[in-house]
């Protein structure tokens with residue numbers, strides 16, 4: 001598996017970049033990970049990096065973007081924060097990744113059984129985590145079913161996963177509304193901004 005170069009990155013468009021990620025996840029799920037010389041890739045990327053994708057995912061130990069998309073050194077930018085939400089620092093990182101470093105796609109990657117989403121569903125409060133979970137609350141409110149208040153908590157995994165799904169969609173809306181730089185790039189077809197959900201039960205990434 002080759003390391004991304006200036007030429008290979010330039011030859012990609014948003015659609016082909018998404019295809020590379022889908023193919024990588026297929027290899028991961030089939031346990032046919034590409035044979036990479038990671039130390040060789042370190043040497044190949046010493047003078048520069050040409051990643052093709054930017055992934056925003058949760059800090060969850062089971063959802064490492066490089067692993068689940070079977071990517072190597074220098075292939076993707078990986079931003080991680082509990083509940084895969086955005087703030088101005090993450091938006092700035094994404095603007096760097098797309099506008100200055102040339103990545104073709106932003107993927108907001110949520111996952112099933114997300115602890116941060118469960119915390120938001122339960123209205124958990126603790127230190128700085130309270131502020132972070134507050135950013136997931138709009139997704140909790142946006143999921144209308146079930147209406148029964150006793151079913152709207154972390155014990156109801158269907159509800160938790162529906163909130164995680166909605167949280168991905170709302171995060172994408174946040175990216176578009178809070179980053180004119182990225183919105184313009186998307187409108188010009190230079191990048192795509194897409195959502196996906198990782199299933200912790202089988203390793204599959206489902207693109208929305």
Ligand SMILES: [Zn+2]
Pocket residue numbers: 058059060082083111113114115116117
């Ligand atoms: Zn999570």
